[in-house]
Amino acid sequence: MNIFRLTGDLSHLAAIIILLLKIWKSRSCAGISGKSQILFAIVFTTRYLDLLSSFISLYNSCMKVIYIGCAYATVYLIYMKFRATYDGNHDSFRVEFLVVPVGGLAVLINHDFSFLEILWTFSIYLESVAILPQLFMISKTGEAETITTHYLFCLGLYRALYLFNWIWRFYFEGFFDMIAIVAGVVQTILYCDFFYLYVTKVLKGKKLSLPA
Helix, strand or coil, rough: CCHCCCCHHHHHHHHHHHHHHHHHHCCCCCCHHHHHHHHHHHHHHHHHHHHHCCCCCCHHHHHHHHHHHHHHHHHHHHHHHHHHHHCCCCCCCHHHHHHHHHHHHHHHHCCCCCCHHHHHHHHHHHHHHHHHHHHHHHHHHCCHHHHHHHHHHHHHHHHHHHHHHHHHHHHHHCCCCHHHHHHHHHCCCCCCCHHHHHHHHHHCCCCCCCCC
8 A cells, every 4th residue: 555546545435425425415417427337337346356255455345345335326326316317318428339349358458367357357448438428428518517527537536646556566566567557547548638627627617618
């Protein structure tokens, strides 16, 4: 554990809490991509199946359970409890164009050709692009609520901090995971345009919008 991983985890947790509170307090999931949330639920499920077979630490296990639980709670709120407020017309990204190639890539490029390892690799690849339906939805609607942008910022910050975590681990622990690093770089790049708009607009009190 190092400061970058800890703050990355806390940023990730903050993003999840912000999203859940936004939906619950407003009693609405307007502006939230249900498809992105389904992809994140798949990411956590396939990545943390090792909960059933291994124990690393109490912190590690608790965070895994929290991520999985919150992911499915978010999906439930969007597609069940507040379904009437869900904007399915704008949440139209074809997720099969993400899941199928990512699944094939996980089978072809992995650390070890075993069931759990392929699922872990699949989750790493999928997480790197899981936010695309949300960004696509914002692009279609032309704007995003401020609270939604805070959620996206924390989510992007988590991944950026994890890049520093990997740099730290390489220099101080000799640990190097090419799959996780490349996927993390791809994910961070996807947030770059959003980060720029967040700093230049949202932090100045303006509403965020993406070019349609």
